[in-house]
Structure formats: structure tokens, C-alpha cells
Amino acid sequence: MRHLYTLQLVEAAARAGSMRRAAEDMSLTASALNRRIRRFEADFGAELFERLPGGVRLNAAGELLLAHYRATLSDLARVREQVADLAGERRGHVSLACSQALLPYFLPEQIAAYRAGHPGVTFAVKVRDRAEAEAELASYASDLALVFEPIYLVDFDVIASIAQPVYAVMAADHPLATRPELRLRDCLDGPHVAPAAKYGVRHLLDQAARRGTRRLAPIVETESFELIRHYVLHERAVGFQIPIGLRAPPDGSLVFRPLAAQDVPAGSLILGRRRNRTLPVASARFAQRLAVALKALPAVAT
Amino acid sequence: MRHLYTLQLVEAAARAGSMRRAAEDMSLTASALNRRIRRFEADFGAELFERLPGGVRLNAAGELLLAHYRATLSDLARVREQVADLAGERRGHVSLACSQALLPYFLPEQIAAYRAGHPGVTFAVKVRDRAEAEAELASYASDLALVFEPIYLVDFDVIASIAQPVYAVMAADHPLATRPELRLRDCLDGPHVAPAAKYGVRHLLDQAARRGTRRLAPIVETESFELIRHYVLHERAVGFQIPIGLRAPPDGSLVFRPLAAQDVPAGSLILGRRRNRTLPVASARFAQRLAVALKALPAVAT
DNA sequence: CGCGAGCGGTGCCTAAAAGGCAACGCGATG
């Protein structure tokens, strides 16, 4: 959109940290970019940047304006989608930040099912931990976030929420696999594989362990739940994951057992958007679909 | 703001209903305006107007875009105020749509008190009935609305709400003036002066009368509460108003008596803003002040 | 301590965009 070009240049300068680099990024000479920004500042009534010897940095006014720009851009995209929808094109784009547990089964199925009915809609899926996901929303980088145990930020609207207990993951021949439900201490007594601290599953486990005056002592700590799932097939250890990210392999090599609720309370898997944001039609509809699918989930994985 | 000029032209054309007239309004030739709009439509990817033989009218896409423009404008004004606030200027502007009852005492006092602390802040007060006030908010024409018995629209956020019973207004020597509280039938039996149907007070009276299978039969029906207040001094008639718009004159010529709550339930005086809207700082602060002042109101006028 | 590299900013000239003017086609109107 042509009329937002100046603001786009401001964003480029803010991102590059230097007018000359921003000019190069935008295929312009530094003088042209500089003049546009200076002219805008004069018109706007305030400087947007701190001019430092080594470049520029946004000041408070600039941050405010840039937030406005991003909001405007996002709203304009929504309008364009609605207009396209008016013309019956059914096009659109959904951007979503989610926790890892959604990657293997839930999201692929949901996206595929949605695209079957709306082949013109494209998706962008980013994997973000619970803190990052909310930052994604705040900066308009993603429309939706589907996160396990998010840190409730002020600018976050919950669209749907379901409980997800923590499950222990282990090889079928693990001694604990005979029990229908596990106590936390059983898992901690033996070797265990845990996700990194930034993940909601780990957060719940740490809190639960602290209540029992225990500590997690993982033999492997990782940012990848996929690694956890596969690792426990190699060494007799217990991993952890929430049921939405688990499905029994056909060969029966892997089993899941819930942790007793009195030890580790169930966490919340939450679908949210930026507070007060009107989503593009495609995102809003997909969010609606996700909300329905989440509620229809079987309470327990098998 | 220079970069929104094209959208401003679109709005002018929409308002004028003709490109030539809009061009005149904006001090431009029709050809220039027409070309800007056509260029924008090409860039945007959709036509914004129906071209009729007698002029132009916005189509659905145009309506959508214009709503975006107004939202952008409003958000930009907020940003500018926040930036001005950053510089410690304490400037700003509050636009407010309100019912007539607020005009004689409450609003002048509140505005004056606020301006005493913030002399840089200016005000725009529009008088609107309950339906119009919400349209004001929806179109971003006003930041706030303070209305008696608004028609609850979907896009309306309530900031504060207080109960206001309906009072009868009459000359001090009116026969009914001797009673501390009046029944509705007493008022309807004698000559009475009533506000027009679009006002909340009249709405409450009509509903109440219908329950008692009575009808209002005003000798004078008017859109002006000021006229009502003054008229009852000339003829032995009863008028109606809510206490926030009433104050006993020093000469004691006018008296107010509440209508029995079992006859006419109290209505709500509601301070609201457009749903999901971040208000400019000045408006937000003034709204906060209004909310406090409303809660501190004496329950009954004397 | 000097010197070059990189920065934001400015004057000058050219290129591009926007505006004004006149005219065209077209439907509505009297």
C-alpha cells in the first residue's frame, strides 16, 4: 500500500539501526530516505529517532508510532481480506504461533481439514515457547497463538482453553509401564528426560516437585519433545509430554501414562489472540474451528 | 497527516456523493481527485464506489475501507496525544456526545474542573439522543458518550453506570408539590409536558404508562428539557426530568418530586465508549474523572 | 595522535509524480 510507504521506511530504519543500511534494504539512497523521515517528523511534530554517532534508534515517540503502523497494517490486511471475501475469492492467510506439542498431530490435521474446504487460504506456523508466543501476538507478527500454559499477559484474549494433564512417556517394556497412573516420585526416582525450563510442561513439573520438596534431575534436558519421545526408546528413562502431542505408535513400542492429578495438576492449552484485535476472516474462522476441535478432543490419550 | 490524504479524499467523495463536489470541498480539480482515487483503487485491488449517473456512492468495499480509515485516524490521534504527553505538554482533546440532562450542571462543572488542572485540553460536546450517541461512537466522531438509557448496541463498552429515577418537575404552588413522592397516575391525570419519544425519560414513562394501561397525553411535547423546566412555571402542568439535570432555583419557584419506583423504575445514566477502542489519554482520564463524579452523586436531588 | 570509515544531514540538479485545464461520452432532465 503506497500511502504507508513513509512509515514502512521508518520501520526499516528502526530495524536496520541505521538510515544508510535501511536505505540499502529499501533500494533507495540514504539522502532520500533521510529526507522523507525528516519531513515526516516535522509533519508529525516530534522526532522518532535518537540520532547516535553509530546510527539511529527509535525513541519513545517512534515506538508508539511504529506500534500504530503495525496495527494499521494488520487492520488493512483484514479489510483487504474482507473485501476479497466480498468478491467470493475465499482467499486469506492465517499466521499462528504454537507450542511444540501441536506439531505432530493436532495442527497438521486441523490445517489440512481447513484447507480442504478453503484451498485459497495459506498458513504460517511458528513454533514459540509460552513467553515468545505472546510477544508474537503483541507485535502483530502472528494472528493466533496456541500455547500450553501461557504466561497471562495483559494484552491477551483467550478464545478457547482446555485442560491437558502431564503424561509420562516411556518404552513399552519400562517397569512403570504396568501401572495405569504414575506418581511423580516414581518418575523422579528413576532416570528422566525433561523439556527445558521455558516450556509449560517443565514449569508444571518443577512446581509439583518443589511442593514435594524434590527436584528434577534430568539425564537429558532438551528443547525438543520429539527428541524426548525418541530418546526413551533407547534408554530406560521417563519423558514427559501432554496428550495432544502424543499418539501410540502402531508397533506399540511407546506408552503414555498420566501423572496423578494430586501430584501434578493439569495445565491449560490456550488458544488466544491479541486483546481487542479484529482478526482477518480466515484467521477468525480457523480459530473457530480450532476451538471446536479442542473441545471435542478425547479427555485422555490412548 | 500527509500520508492519509488519499483516504481523506475518498471520505470527502463519500460524504459529498460526487467527485466534483468533493473536489471543490477539498480545493482540488475534479480530475486530480478522480485520478488519485482511481489510482488507489487499482493499487487496493477493488473499486470503492458505485459510479451512478448522478454521482458516486460507496460500495461495500468502500465502506469497509472507510471504517479502517476512521479507525486509523482515531488511533493516530491517540498516538499523537501520547507523544505530546511524553513531551509533558498535557495537551489533548476530548469529544463527547451526551444527553441534554447533562448540559445545565453536571458537564459544565466537570469540564471546568478538569480544565482547571489541564488547561491545554479542549472539549467538543455534542447533544445526541440515545440512538444517535451510539452512532457517534461507532463512527469515531466522539470518544465518549454519556447517555440516559442508551439502546445497548453491540459495539458499546460501559465505563460507568448510575441509576437515575424519573422526577416530576412543577411550580412550587402546584397542588402535587405538597407530596414527597408522586404516583404516575397523579401526573397523568393532570396536564403534563413530556419530552419527545426519542428520549430515555419518555421511553421509561411510556413503558410505565402502558403497564398501567394508561397513555401519556402531553399538552406540550418537546425535544428541549429546558423548555419543559421553564414551561411548568407558566401553566399548572407537570414536567419530567432526571435529577442530574435538575437543581432548585434560588427563588424556590420550581420543585421536583420523585415518581414512585413501583410505577416508573429508575433508568441508567451510562458513560461508554466504542467497544475495543483505546481512547486518547485526555479522553481516558476525563472518563475516569466522570466515572468517579457519577458515583459520588447524591442519590436524590433536592 | 592522526586518519580513515561510517554515520546523519544538505545543496543542487534531474526525474517522476501530481495537479490544472479543456474536452469527451453519457445518462438524466426539462
Added chain:
DNA sequence: CATCGCGTTGCCTTTTAGGCACCGCTCGCG
């Protein structure tokens, strides 16, 4: 059927934006 007002287009002028060369400045490095 002539006329009026509408949106629109071609042509030319005016305004605006961009490229280039260069200035003054700070900072790191030899």
C-alpha cells in the same frame, strides 16, 4: 432534442521526490 452535470482522459505545467556529491561529526584503529 437541447442541456446539464456527471465521471473520465489527454496534454501541459507545477510540484515533489530521488540521486549524487559533499559536509561535519564521532569513533576505532594503526
